[in-house]
Amino acid sequence: MSLSLKNLVQSSKFLTGILAPVSKVYAGAAGYQKIGLRYDDLIAEESDLVQEALRRLEIADPKAAYDRAYRIRVAQQLSLSHALLPKDEWVTNQQDKRYLQPFIDEVASEYAEREAFDNVKVAARK
Incomplete structure (x- = not known):
């Protein structure tokens, strides 16, 4: 099935209109941005x-990798001290862009392609 739920939601203005605000509320409630x-x-x-x-x-982007490591360390320290960042330092929805997912998708497609080629069966000629 080539049509995924993600593609269905993104192609429908109605579903996007309903689910986009819900996703923003969920991200705020999850607390990772704080x-x-x-x-x-x-x-x-x-x-x-x-x-x-x-x-x-x-x-591809050493600064993005460094920033990721820094954010994770800061979050671990905040978790240990049971604290949150000041409100002006919280990650906003505009800043919360997918930076790793394109690389994951690329690697997943390469792994799937490699798996497909590794499973090719060669029949002997008669």
Whole structure:
């Protein structure tokens, strides 16, 4: 099925109009923006796919990789001290852009392509 739920929502003005405000409320309620994190900072780094995406991010934009590490360290310190950033330092919805997801999508498609080629079966000629 080539049409995903994401594509369906993005192509429908009605669904986008309903779900966009809900997503903003959810992001505010989740609280990660209050400790200076972006959405992509929450992605677990344990998988090989994300590790490769992070490596490519480091090559493509070293400042973005450094900023990610800094945000995570600040968030850990705030968590340990049970504190939040001052309101003027919270991440806004305009700042919360997906910076790692394009790399993850690229690596996932390469892994899928490699898997498809690795499973090619060659039949013997008769």
